[in-house]
Amino acid sequence: MIEMALIAQVLVLVLVTAVFHSTGSASMFHPLTLYLIFHALVFVMRPILVHTQNFDDVWLFMGFWPSEQQFVMTLMVSSVGLVAFAAACAWAGMIRPDWTPNGEPAPSFAFDRVDIVAFLTTAALLGPLAIYSAIQRQGGASFDGTGDVQMERDPLTGQPIYTNTTGYIAEAHSMGLPLTLGLIWICRFHPLSFLPFAGFVAYRAYLGWGRWAIIMGILGLVLLMLYRTRTKWFRLWHALAAVPVLGLFTLLGNNRDAFRDVLAGDAPPSVLLRFNGGSGGGRAIDALAGQDLANFDFLAYILWVVPKQSATYTWFTQYLQLFTEPIPRILWPGKPVGAPVKWVDLNDYGVFYNLTTSLPGDGWMSAGWIGMIVTMVVVGLILGRLHRWFWTDGFRNRYAVLFYCAFLPLCLQWFRDGNITIVKFGFFSLLPILLWIALTRVLRAWGILEDDPLRPVVAPPNLVRREPS
Template identity: 95%
Template sequence: MIEMALIAQVLVLVLVAVVFLSTGSASMFHPLTLYLIFHALVFVMRPILVHTQHFDDVWLFMGFWPDEQQFVMTLVVSSVALVAFSAACAWAGLARPDWTPNGEPAPAFVFDRVDIVAFLTTAALLAPLAIYSAIQRQGGASFDGTGDVQMERDPLTGQPIYTNTTGYIAEAHSMGLPLTLGLIWICRFHPLSFLPFAGFVAYRAYLGWGRWAIIMGILGLVLLLLYRTRTRWFRLWHVLAAVPVMGLFTLLGNNRDAFRDVLAGDAPPSVLLRFNGGSGGGRAIDALAGQDLANFDFLSYILWVVPKQSATYTWFTQYLQLFTEPIPRLLWPGKPVGAPVKWVDLNDYGVFYNLTTSLPGDGWMSAGWIGMIVTMVAVGLILGRLHRWFWVSGFRNRYAVLFYCAFLPLCLQWFRDGNITIVKFGFFSLLPILLWIGLTRVLRAWGILDDDPLGPVVAPPNLAGRHNLAGQPNLAGREPS
């Protein structure tokens, strides 16, 4: 029975992908492309490996083992979620990627004095806080009352909370990602502009935690490169370059302190090649047995708990955290951990500490089938409309391109975590970009720096070109803001 369900799971994915490609709107810039990749990894590949390779580590951690019916039910729920999200996202985002609408090429981007001054001002305001946060976090978080960043686990939920600082400071180092991406963008991909971005990735690798920032940062950079070359899909070298990135992701998942130990001389460099987290004698495929791609396992647990064990749903109350989360705990010591109203606590029936519900699981907790479909459709409509906006007008705007390419990778975190995490991650990932945009608006509205002795900065040759499609010299002026 499970084997037939796994085959059906693959066929549903293939069918949805074929229909999506037939719409003509498919590209790496479409949110549905990312969800198909996410679904293929965690709801297609993962259950196949769980069933055939006997991945039991996550079941042992949670204290739950699904029977055959529960296993199949999880596959069905994830497939229905895929269809609901895909239908909504494809319909709302129906816009064919076209670099030359109406026969006119997209304008060549130029960055004038206002853009540069606004970006430097943004960096001057936020970079010191990001660097200070990075220095504080270089030793990791301590749970024993020592160190620059101290945390403790809430006894009821098991979630870690800051005790001597606030998340606004402790997580501010995440702003390094949009700042370094923005520098590459405004410097028109000058080779030296990549150095701060490389430094950010190296810092994240050293830190060990926050590995998703590496994935999202590199994906955002690749999207900017695709835009620069007017390309809809990954090139072969992009795919090949992703192999060591995924290896790094897996390595840090199994050993968070790998780079730290090597640099400190506490471990040999060969430890960086042990992706299975063991002594080297285990199977290579066991590197995939951990929690990184285990949303199928987590969803199975959720379906077992809600509503049979919990006798109720959350009724979307988890989103009330949007109103309490922004308040620093230092100002509100009694602030609830997580959602202020808890109809369902997954830890009451097993161990679910620091695990993620995924978007389908979060929807199921809200109201079963109805909650799951409503959640998937709502998110699909939001992301679809954003995609349509990008190809209707956003891709012609130099600010909008950076914003979209920085936001789109965050969707992977949204798909994986569910709940309000997109807001929390989006705050640090988009704040520098939004501040840069706001400052340029203010400077232009006030007429500051209108007299630009520097003149516009010429776009890179392979972005603008010396001639337009009609063969005439490209005399495009500044792209309207």
């Protein structure tokens, strides 16, 4: 029974991909492309490996083992979610990527002095905060009351919360990603402009945590490079370059302190080649047995809990956290951890600490089949509409291109986590870009730097030469 369901799961993915490609709107700039990749990894490849390779580490951690019927049910829910998201996203984003609409090629952007001054001002305002945050976080977060960044686990939810600082400071180092991407963009891919970006990736590798920032940062950079070359799909060398990146992602997942230990002399450099996280005697494929791609396992647990064990749904109340999360805990010591209203707590029935619900799981918790379909359709419509805007107007605007290429990779985090995490990650990942855009508009509106020699000169209407009648 499971084998037939796995085959059907693959066929659904192939069918949706074929229909999407036949619409002519498919490209690496389409959010549906990213969801198809995400679905293929966590809801197609993962259950196949769980069934054939006996991956049971996550089941042991959660204290839950699905029956054959529950396994098949999880596959069905994920496939229905895929179809709902794909239909909404493809319909709302139905536009053919065209670099030369109406015969006019996409502009080759040049940045004038206003752009440069506004970006340098943005970097001067936010850069020191990002660097300060990075220095604080270089030792990680401690739970024993020592260190620059201290945390404790909430006894009810198990979620870590900051005790001696605020997330606005502790997570500000994430702004290094948009700042370094913006530098590459405004320098028009000058080789030296890649150095700060490489430094950010190296810092993230040293830190160990926040590995998704590496994936999203590199994906955003590749999207900018695809735009520069007017290419809709990855090239072969992009795929080859992704192999060591995925290896780094897996390595840090199995050993967060790998680079830290090597640089400190506590481990030999050969530890960087042990992707299975063990002593070298395990199977190489066991590197995929962890929690990184285990959203299928998490979804199976959610379907078991809600509503049979919980006797209720969340009824979308988890989104009330949008109103409480922005308030620093330092100003509100009694702020609820997570959503202010909790109809369902997954930790009441097993261990779900620091695990992610995924977008389909978050929708299922809201209202079962209806909640899952509504969630997938609404998110699909939002992202599809954003894709349509990009190919209608955005790709002609030098600010919009950077914004879109920085935002699109964040969707992977949205698909993986569900809930409101897209807002929290988006705040730090897009704030420098939005501030840069705002400063350029202010400078131009106030007429500052009007003597910019790089700006094209346009004669006022009253000075335009009139031909004699």
